[in-house]
Amino acid sequence: MVFYCQRHCYDTKYTTKVVSCKPAKLDTLVDGKKKKIACYEVTFEDTILFPEGGGQPDDRGTVGGVAVLRVVRRGGEAVHYLAEALEEGATITQEVDWTRRHDHMQQHSGQHLITAVADDLYGYATTSWYLAEAVSHIELDTDKVTEEEMAKIEEIANQKIREATPVSIVEYEASDPKLKEIRTRGLPEDVVGPVRVVTIKGVDANMCCGTHVRNLADLQAVKLLHTEKGKGGRILLFFVAGSRLLRYFGECVGRERQLNTLLHSCPADHIRLVEKNQKDLKTCQKSLREAFKDLAVCEAKAFLAQEPRPPVFFHHRRDGDSDYLSVIINEINDESVLKVLTAGEDKGPGTLVVHGPPTLVAQVGPRVCEILEGRGGGKTRFSGKVMRLGKRKEAEKYVLAVMDSSVTES
Incomplete structure (x- = not known):
């Protein structure tokens, strides 16, 4: 129907x-x-x-x-x-809802136009397409579409829009032999009643059930954005058309103006400055890792210098990570010392490492992890991801009680 x-x-x-x-x-x-x-x-x-x-x-x-x-x-x-x-x-x-309907009409007619031009110019058949909320894409039966080919497809498509090319819809009976001459990817098995053919004058005739503009001028313009690799060696060609193109352009201008403020530059310098910032960031991150390593060594040496040396070493660093904790363990290099180490914010996800005598690690590791509301495992080295580092004092109190109990029993 x-x-x-x-x-x-x-x-x-x-x-x-x-x-x-x-x-x-x-x-x-x-x-x-x-x-x-x-x-x-x-x-x-x-x-x-x-x-x-x-x-x-x-x-x-x-x-x-x-x-x-x-x-x-x-x-x-x-x-x-x-x-x-x-x-x-x-x-x-x-x-x-006319805004939604009209947008769908523009994108669907735009797809027909792009599909026809890509096929006529380069023989790239459309195997499927997807009308998304922001950017739609067409799946083309080719493993590559060059920038030059995209530019040519876009040029011809927009030329047809400027020419205000008419779009018409004619209904045929399913048995009409004329349908054999029409471009199609096949009809649904449960199709009922007449078959609609959407014709862009002088460009394309295609079986379709969708809603369409009556004239390509209603598209205003189409823009081919980029391509990505799809399944089966095919290419996905992304596009926007009509009012959606204006919104897309407006969003791009908005982001560009924000970058102007953040980078204190004009758009022509954005890429160069971002690349410079990325390079500087990598250098800073490398220096920070070295600094944290030196700091971890100092913390370990400070513990080893204590006389008498405590049987358990509690240590927390808010801005530390698992690598920082590992350096401390390696520097102490004494499995007889129980080390309960944590890193992260008090009210956020963090890291727990318990290292030392296997018997003690097996006993206190899971319980400390439970107190700090996390999950983990390990024997001589218990590692876990925890959520409540603010409860460290409760965990330390538990560990000290276990240590006192061990001393009393021995």
């Missing part, structure tokens, strides 16, 4: 009747987690809301003032998932 939304892509309101309404569960994302929500599954005599298909996401909007959560195609029906129930047989008005 061809729906009202496919025949009248620029309409935003439509009045129709409710055919069925029943309770349903809808899989959705809530705060990044999959969750089933209660809703209603509704069908209508026809719909202005596009059901997802052909690589294009579904529309959003309202029906009788009720929010539309999702629209999917099931055979010849468009199934709407609504937040509230509607009365069967009732006449209602559907209203589409």
Whole structure:
């Protein structure tokens, strides 16, 4: 079935009747987690809301003032998932979210245009495409697209936009022999009713179920951004079109202005200054590692110089890490000394290392890790990731009690 939304892509309101309404569960994302929500599954005599298909996401909007959560195609029906129930047989008005619809129309028509030009110029067939929220991509059946080829595809595509090339949609019966001459990646097995062919005059004719602009001038412009390697040796070509291109450009300008302030420079110097900062940072990090190593050696020597030498060495450094703790252990170089070492912030993730007599390590390591709310393991060297370094005093008190108990028993 061809729906009202496919025949009248620029309409935003439509009045129709409710055919069925029943309770349903809808899989959705809530705060990044999959969750089933209660809703209603509704069908209508026809719909202005596009059901997802052909690589294009579904529309959003309202029906009788009720929010539309999702629209999917099931055979010849468009199934709407609504937040509230509607009365069967009732006449209602559907209203589409035009900003979302128009964006999808621009990206989908842009994809058809880019696909046709890439195929005509270089024989790069499109095997699939993905209309994402920010940047979409086309999968091309080639292992490489050069910068020169991208520039040429973009040039020709934008030329067709400047020429205000018309876009038309014609419906054919599925048995019509003319369809054999049309570009397609195949029709869904459950397709019902007429087959739509979207034609960009003098550029492309392609079977498609999506919503499209009536003239390429509505795209304003397309921009090919970059390529990435896809699966099976194919190339992903990323692009933006229409109002999305203007938003993308605006975001780039905003970031550029922030970098102007942060780097105290003009855009032409950004790359050079970032590379210089990266080089300086590596030098500083190397110097810092050497300094921490020297500091760890000093801490170990200070402990070894104590008379009498304590049987246990407690040590914590907020800005230390596991390498810093390892240097201390190596410098003390005495397995008879129990070393309880920690690094990290009191109220954040940190590192624990317990090293010394295997019997003591096996006894106190897991318990100290538990007190500091972490996980770890090891025999002569117990290592763990902990979350509550602010409880070090409680851990030290426990270790000293174990040591006193060991002395009393011996």
